[in-house]
Each structure stands twice: as structure tokens, then as C-alpha cells.
Amino acid sequence: MRSRPDPAAGDPNARYHHGNLRDALIAATIAIIEERGVEHVSIREAAKRAGVSPGAPFRHFPTKAALMTAVAEQAMARLSGMVAAAVAAAPDDPMARFSALGHAYLDWALGNPTHFQIISSRTLIDFPASGALREQNDAIRVLMEDLLAEAARRGMLSSPAEVPQLVLSARAFGYGLARMAVDGHFPEWNVTGEAPPVAVHRALDLFIGRLIRGA
Amino acid sequence: MRSRPDPAAGDPNARYHHGNLRDALIAATIAIIEERGVEHVSIREAAKRAGVSPGAPFRHFPTKAALMTAVAEQAMARLSGMVAAAVAAAPDDPMARFSALGHAYLDWALGNPTHFQIISSRTLIDFPASGALREQNDAIRVLMEDLLAEAARRGMLSSPAEVPQLVLSARAFGYGLARMAVDGHFPEWNVTGEAPPVAVHRALDLFIGRLIRGA
DNA sequence: ACCATATGTAATCGCCGATTACATTTCGCT
DNA sequence: AGCGAAATGTAATCGGCGATTACATATGGT
Incomplete structure (x- = not known):
């Protein structure tokens, strides 16, 4: 599901910028909803699935x-x-x-x-x-x-x-x-x-x- | 709304036991919903309104x-x-x-x-x-x-x-x-x-x- | 009077949304 | 090409949350 190389794994292809984080977050959110229900969606988990820090989503969605x-x-x-x-x-x-x-x-x-x-x-x-x-x-x-x-x-x-x-x-x-x-x-x-x-x-x-x- | 003397205020009538915490929590919850909406209900605030510690509600409601x-x-x-x-x-x-x-x-x-x-x-x-x-x-x-x-x-x-x-x-x-x-x-x-x-x-x-x- | 049970407090855990300061990348302009 | 602003990431932090645990106090039956 992760659409980006994981920097923590020492992946040489890791990039600082995601490239299309906005869409990746939307996709991750939908996946979370389908797996655990609407009420369990969290920005932090969507960020984790996109391979990004917890604060990153707020660059694309103010809330x-x-x-x-x-x-x-x-x-x-x-x-x-x-x-x-x-x-x-x-x-x-x-x-x-x-x-x-x-x-x-x-x-x-x-x-x-x-x-x-x-x-x-x-x-x-x-x-x-x-x-x-x-x-x-x-x-x-x-x-x-x-x-x-x-x-x-x-x-x-x-x-x-x-x-x-x-x-x-x-x-x-x-x-x-x-x-x-x-x-x-x-x-x-x-x-x-x-x-x-x-x-x-x-x-x-x-x-x-x-x-x-x-x- | 508070149905119990507030111990923090030095109220001499303060009791350790609330007496009817279960109902008080339900009433507090309804009040919160009417004031701020269903999605803003929190056990901690209901407890606060009932004049009780944040953990107390869990004696009456497991979740x-x-x-x-x-x-x-x-x-x-x-x-x-x-x-x-x-x-x-x-x-x-x-x-x-x-x-x-x-x-x-x-x-x-x-x-x-x-x-x-x-x-x-x-x-x-x-x-x-x-x-x-x-x-x-x-x-x-x-x-x-x-x-x-x-x-x-x-x-x-x-x-x-x-x-x-x-x-x-x-x-x-x-x-x-x-x-x-x-x-x-x-x-x-x-x-x-x-x-x-x-x-x-x-x-x-x-x-x-x-x-x-x-x- | 005693003690089991009910009911409260205090402290703590992990997770959350959100904010801030800072680092890095990207892109338009000259 | 290169430079600087804007875009986009990280790290650290804040307050609030649900939930659990260990401990303290009150209540009620015998």
C-alpha cells in the first residue's frame, strides 16, 4: 500500500518529497475506512501508510x-x-x-x-x-x-x-x-x-x- | 448542572461518593450533545460536569x-x-x-x-x-x-x-x-x-x- | 463491629489533532 | 546556470482523549 520508499529502511530511493501525497492520503484514508470503519480514521495512520511524518498531511489538509x-x-x-x-x-x-x-x-x-x-x-x-x-x-x-x-x-x-x-x-x-x-x-x-x-x-x-x- | 458539591471548592458537604453518578453522567452527556454536538462528547468532560475524577465513569460504563x-x-x-x-x-x-x-x-x-x-x-x-x-x-x-x-x-x-x-x-x-x-x-x-x-x-x-x- | 463490595481518586499509557520551528526540495525568473 | 521564494517535508511539542491499574474510601449485610 505504501506508495513511497521508506527512508527508515535505508532505502536509497527514499525521497524527501512524496510526489503525490495528497492523493496518497485520500487513498490511505479510504483503505482505513474499508478495513476498520469510518470512525477509526486518523490522520496519523493515513500519514504512516503514505510513509510520511505525522505532521505532513497538514500541508495538504488544514484539518x-x-x-x-x-x-x-x-x-x-x-x-x-x-x-x-x-x-x-x-x-x-x-x-x-x-x-x-x-x-x-x-x-x-x-x-x-x-x-x-x-x-x-x-x-x-x-x-x-x-x-x-x-x-x-x-x-x-x-x-x-x-x-x-x-x-x-x-x-x-x-x-x-x-x-x-x-x-x-x-x-x-x-x-x-x-x-x-x-x-x-x-x-x-x-x-x-x-x-x-x-x-x-x-x-x-x-x-x-x-x-x-x-x- | 453539577449535582454534587465540589470538593475542590472546599465545600464541607463534599462527599466521596456521588450518590447517583450513573444518571448524572447520562444527563451531563445529553447536555454536552445539546451544547456542542454528538461528536464532541467525551467521558472526561461528562465526569468534570458531574464533579468527579476522569476515571470514575468507568465504574459505571465499561466503555x-x-x-x-x-x-x-x-x-x-x-x-x-x-x-x-x-x-x-x-x-x-x-x-x-x-x-x-x-x-x-x-x-x-x-x-x-x-x-x-x-x-x-x-x-x-x-x-x-x-x-x-x-x-x-x-x-x-x-x-x-x-x-x-x-x-x-x-x-x-x-x-x-x-x-x-x-x-x-x-x-x-x-x-x-x-x-x-x-x-x-x-x-x-x-x-x-x-x-x-x-x-x-x-x-x-x-x-x-x-x-x-x-x- | 467487621469486612466484602461498591465506588471513588491518582497516576499512567498510547493515540489523537493540531501547531510551531526548522530542513529540504522544487520551480520560476533572470 | 544559478538564485531565491514557495512548496513540502521533519521533529518536537501541546492539550485532550479513552482506557487501565493500583490504591483509598464509603456502604451495607451479617
């Missing part, structure tokens, strides 16, 4: 929250990419695209619980301070609004006036579903008899079918 | 997670009480009671964000280790299942077979709504023009009306 925010930004970029791709790949139909967006979101959250945890944390990262984070978050919400507005224009919604309410509901539903799954709030999988991802995606289908389309 | 779990248990008891009271006060109609349960849950979460944060945290508390926490959590879920099952028996549901799916959806919806509100994920209040609690409760009504009743 621990800044490091976590950088990790979140990278994760958010991936999520945005997945969602955008799924929407683009879906048929040219607002409701089909809306559904594709939701399933892509759940797929990503369930498939990358580590990254999802970071994104949705509001205690470890400094969300308001990150323009990138807010922009990509808003972009997804705006995309949802646009899709539902277009659906309303085509008469696919029972009531066009309630688009904002529907978007709010849809976000809460997807967010709640993803978070509960990731955080292990679903001990009743054995009751439904379905694997978590299957039940979650089924729930989304039900939601879109009934709530949004007003069936 | 920090145990202390936070005790706080969560107390909060969960209040939530369970509110929910049970709301259900009991509602008309003798399964859907009316189901709706009352949901609104009581949201009311409590939005009215006591501090306690809700603790309950829903899975990193600070040791959820699986607390029988009380799991029991009360399960009790609410079972109550939801029973209410919907009764509603199905009375023909108030479009499809009785999907009760487990509906309960899963309803839990995710309420949880997502509450968490997003508490964590500040709703910057679009100005878009809807409604105050957060109003919009949240409206969303729940919409959800129950369309998704559950199948309208």
Missing part, C-alpha cells in the same frame, strides 16, 4: 474534516457519474429515467457502502464548505425535478403541482432505504425472505409506481 | 460506547412512549393508527433532534449489545406490521400479501425524512415555501395515502 471532505468529493464524483450514465442510458422517457436514477443511486450505495457512508455523513465532513459537494448534490436534485416536471408536462403525473413534494419524498425514500441498508437497520431480511438489494429495489419500484405515477 | 448506549436507551424509551400514546389516542382504525404512529415518530424526531441523532447513530452506540434498544425498535416495527395486517384483514389495503414490503418502505420513508431534516439535508425549504415540519408531515400523508392505501 481532518478537510481530508474527509476530499474523500467525500471523490466519492460523490463517482456517484454522480454512475447516476448520469444510468439516466443517459435509459429510454427517452422521463419516468423511465427517473426510475433509472433511483436504481442507480441504490445500486451505488449498496455496492459502495464505504463511500456512501462518507458522503452522507454530516459530522465528519464539512459539507457547506465544499462547493463541489453542494453542486453535485444539487445537480442530482435538479435532475429529479426536471424529470418529474417533464413527466407532468406529458401528463404522466396525477398532479403536476406537487412535483416539489414528490421530489422531496423520493429523496427521503431513497436516502432512507440506502442508509438503513448500509447501517444494518434491516434485521428482517429473513422475514421477507429476500436478499437486501432485491427487497430495496422492489421497494423503489413500488414507490415509483404508486407514489409518483399515482397508480 | 464510551456503553455510556452513549445508555443515553440512547433513555431516548428510545421516550420515543416508544410517545409513539404508543399516539397510537392509543388515535381512533380504533388500523390505518388511522398507522398514520398516527408515523406522525408521532416524525414529531418526536423533529422536536428532539439531539435524542434522535443518538438513537439512529450506529457508530457511537453499541446497538446489538443493548437488548432494550433492540426490543423497543422491534416493538415499533411489529406494531406497524400488526396495524397493516389488520388493515389488510379489513380490506383497506390493495394487496394484503405485500404487507412486509409496505412496512419496509414505510420505515425507510420515515427514517429518511427524519434523518434528512435533522441533518440539514433540506436546503430547498425555500423552494416549497413551507416550513420543514409542515412539508415533512405533508409528505407522510401523501405517502400513506398513495402507497399504503393504494389510492
